[in-house]
Amino acid sequence: MARDEDREAVIRVRGLVNRFDDHAVHENLDLDVWRGEVLGVVGGSGTGKSVLLRTIIALNAAAAGSIELLGTDMINGDAAALRNVRRRFGVLFQDGALFSSLTVAQNIEVPLKEYYDLPAVLLDEIVATKVHMVGLPPDAANKYPAELSGGMRKRAGLARALALDPEVVFFDEPTAGLDPIGAAAFDRLVRDLQKALGLTVFMVTHDLDSLYAICDRIAVLAEKKVLLEGPMPAMLESTHPWVNEYFHGPRARAAAASAAAERR
Template identity: 45%
Template structure:
């Protein structure tokens, strides 16, 4: 594992419900990059995300995160690793009984010894960093639009100043304009906080706009890891089926026409 590598997955296998989901999967995530993870339904994207978070243990293989062995690490080491991570879940996972400030502050209560004033100050700073207005801090999740809930979830994901964040389908449920704004926010945060980002998504527009590389899952392994430009011309049947259709061509054309593209 080199200094530029933040995650190294080797020969990972896992069986769930009698189905072999991963069959010797290999993947490396480089420090400072935005890596997309894609694949068809049942290809094991969510399982891979859970494995990288240390929430699901594979049957065999190895996963190194920050040069620590996730599979055999003791619980205390896992907790130390997880404090260096941020996660935006697909459904945002905001607590409905807490206002936005309390939601964002929650990890600070769990993982730091800061006083209440410092916690609220840091939580508000992260709320503002995600482009939400200050008066949103006292609103409850049910009072926020879908786009605002995504930003709130992202604020909580970065509140501990993580080195690495995982995003699970960040643009799901958003209209195209709001999804574009979220993509721009992810890019800005990645640059300003020097983040490494691992993103599971099926949104072709997002993949073109923000990723440095994309890993395509299929047949229980990573079939290819490359830039979107090269994946779009890859001749593997599964990859072409995903990127080569009419929707894929429209997304690629939109990226080519966007002078501010990543």
């Protein structure tokens, strides 16, 4: 395994403070995300998992600290720098967060039209490619979000997140609301795309099956910071009460057994 000093940190967070009124969600939070890895971010309710994601991509204003994403200062960077870096990452929010009044094709075209002036025929080709990449049938492109199942909406949202061929993709609870079969299929899709495209994946999740199936490392949010980070064995060896309960509870044992069976 490569040493930290030999890796490239595509996300570097130092001393992050997130505060809402008098309530501190994060204090002195540090985190590195290495190029090409799948990082799973877990934590109990109220630990600010989604807040951390939104702060990294500059949708939430930090109270203090520093964040670099692909070499760009996400807290103090100017508008031009932030606009430039936004084309280099994609985001899949819960349930896809698609524009309900637009078709799947039109949703995928939104980021393309924001950054490029492309002819209609090329837009159509890109849309068809992205729809195919995420495993949707071709006719899904002309459907509205309300006409899709929950799993299909997530795939459509992923197609939009991949529209600009990003280097980093952020996921916020990607398997929430999916049945076990659909969640496992989505996990496989994420891992296959990550390998094929060389993506770096930052994934907020509570899904233990996802942690076992696709995550290279896990970061645990607790006590207003990243309490622990590392591969699954490091989680299993932790004596911290919450970490121990989370990774050794009944659901964790079932996820571990399922992952072991999958490898056989």
